[in-house]
Amino acid sequence: MTVKKLVAGNWKMHGLSADLEEIRAIAEGSYDYPAVDVALCVPAILVERAARAVPGFAIGGQDVHRAEKGAHTGCISARMLLDAGASLTIVGHSERRDAQRESDDEVKAKAEAALSCGLGVILCVGEELAVREAGEAVETVEAQLDASLPRTEAALARLPADLAIAYEPIWAIGTGKIPTVAEIGEMHAALRRKLAEAYGSPGERVPILYGGSVKPSNAGEIFAVPDVDGALVGGASLTAADFLPIVAAAAG
Numbered sequence: 467m468t469v470k471k472l473v474a475g476n477w478k479m480h481g482l483s484a485d486l487e488e489i490r491a492i493a494e495g496s497y498d499y500p501a502v503d504v505a506l507c508v509p510a511i512l513v514e515r516a517a518r519a520v521p522g523f524a525i526g527g528q529d530v531h532r533a534e535k536g537a538h539t540g541c542i543s544a545r546m547l548l549d550a551g552a553s554l555t556i557v558g559h560s561e562r563r564d565a566q567r568e569s570d571d572e573v574k575a576k577a578e579a580a581l582s583c584g585l586g587v588i589l590c591v592g593e594e595l596a597v598r599e600a601g602e603a604v605e606t607v608e609a610q611l612d613a614s615l616p617r618t619e620a621a622l623a624r625l626p627a628d629l630a631i632a633y634e635p636i637w638a639i640g641t642g643k644i645p646t647v648a649e650i651g652e653m654h655a656a657l658r659r660k661l662a663e664a665y666g667s668p669g670e671r672v673p674i675l676y677g678g679s680v681k682p683s684n685a686g687e688i689f690a691v692p693d694v695d696g697a698l699v700g701g702a703s704l705t706a707a708d709f710l711p712i713v714a715a716a717a718g
């Protein structure tokens with residue numbers, strides 16, 4: 467089944483007021499590719515200014531708390547992100563799973579909180595290098611996906627439109643290394659089967675993005691892999707000059 471491609475940028479801890487110009491350039495450039503959904507996930511503190519700078523363009527956050535509100539100093543709820551103008555959020559990025567010790571259960575709860583509040587979700591999964599080298603990547607990531615998928619009724623009602631999965635091998639993030647196209651294809655096919663198993667026919671239409679060192683130079687071959695429905699892009703999303711050629715590659 468063909469799914470509309472989604473190319474999302476993850477700005478991580480990059481972005482100041484001065485960078486709103488770059489966000490404008492990315493948004494305006496992306497309107498040349500209406501066949502591709504494009505989004506930028508920026509630091510929470512920049513969400514409101516970015517959303518005001520590019521009305522109608524999808525601005526996202528990079529994390530949400532699982533609770534609606536409460537005594538969680540320094541945290542941000544899904545409703546806060548939505549209120550600031552975000553339309554989506556990343557959850558379960560490996561940098562958070564690692565540095566903030568986020569478990570699959572935590573990621574699942576965050577995805578459920580975001581979906582039930584009206585945000586779209588990009589849910590990240592991916593294996594460490596040692597797991598890939600041990601030949602256990604597929605079963606490890608399948609299990610991670612299964613344990614991280616949102617399951618509440620409110621979340622399920624938002625499928626397939628508002629959920630995307632990002633397969634991001636941890637060893638490929640920011641390193642310039644990527645799996646072979648055969649390895650990407652094998653993983654995406656396995657994740658597609660898992661999504662169909664978990665969700666039935668909506669699971670066949672949940673986009674599965676690839677993430678990890680996507681650049682203008684390799685985007686075309688990655689997007690040609692079956693079941694690759696787009697990309698989550700870190701470093702190369704910081705400038706329109708790098709990001710827009712990736713969007714163009716997704717447009718085909």
Ligand code: PEP
Nearest residue numbers: 639640677678679700701
């Ligand atoms: C990411 O962190 O989500 C990512 C894919 O980063 P990069 O593109 O820089 O590897």
